[in-house]
Amino acid sequence: MNSTPNQPDSHEPLPVLKLPANGTTASAESLRAQLVALLEGPGPAAIDASEVENIGQAVLQLLVAAQTEARAAGQAIEITDPSPAFCERVDQCRLAEPIGLQLEGAEA
Secondary structure, rough: OOOOOOOOOOOOOOOOOOOOOOHHHHHHHHHHHHHHHHHHHOOEEEEEOOOOOEEEEEHHHHHHHHHHHHHHOOOOOOEEOOOOOHHHHHHHOOHHHHHOOOOOOOOO
């Protein structure tokens, strides 16, 4: 009998949460629940921002809080394939570092 604990397979894809095209206050509550579920996972996760056309303050606050919580737990949330609109809004709000977004041309 093998007593090796179940460990995540390093070849399994990251759990991914896809952001809506329009991230508004109205969609924030649903997104909050999805982020909580994502953070309860055993390891790193990803947020797909490829379809974002508009993102409001409530959603940005949730993303900052999720990334802060993940970092405190020693986990990582990767922002994948961010749309130009997502990058522009995050940059305008000066939230790239708190959200975990690497913007091209940004100084390290």
